[in-house]
Amino acid sequence: DTEVTQTPKHLVMGMTNKKSLKCEQHMGHRAMYWYKQKAKKPPELMFVYSYEKLSINESVPSRFSPECPNSSLLNLHLHALQPEDSALYLCASSQDRLYNEQFFGPGTRLTVL
């Protein structure tokens, strides 16, 4: 299985809602990533988990809260988001954190009203 899956594919939420994005991989990868991508822009790194521990937080606002329950799962909890947070949220995994190719999931298209 060389696939990274993400749910949901689309999400519309209000600024007072709480929602979660989910990501799963079964490739035995020990590094997992959350990226945010705006239209016509490259992916922008948000968080990196290495061996289930948060190793990089790119100064992301606290309204985004990552969680790594186990080596195959990665969640992104969303609370009190702003309309400017609307974007494609991509999950990726790699064998480990350094220098390896990253496998991206299909993403969650998030719209904040």
Next chain:
Amino acid sequence: GQQVMQIPQYQHVQEGEDFTTYCNSSTTLSNIQWYKQRPGGHPVFLIQLVKSGEVKKQKRLTFQFGEAKKNSSLHITATQTTDVGTYFCAVPSSNTGKLIFGQGTTLQVKP
């Protein structure tokens, strides 16, 4: 911090024409990766280059890594409509290992 410049931003070609995108860094790179993102899709890994002067081919795609390991190019011969998308180079940050993506080159192919 680590930055990589990618040009051009956009390229429109007639089907059958060639296409090249370039990435340049001010610092020596340990490696460089290339990804393709189709419209409405997600980035898909194409290749990683590690050695100085390395050239790798995948069918009509040719990837090069400069002798000084500061630049790289992706060349597509005889483009097809299936080549449409945005091509990103990505380099590891020297001290954190995270990937830094170039701004991407969006390729449009007219049939």
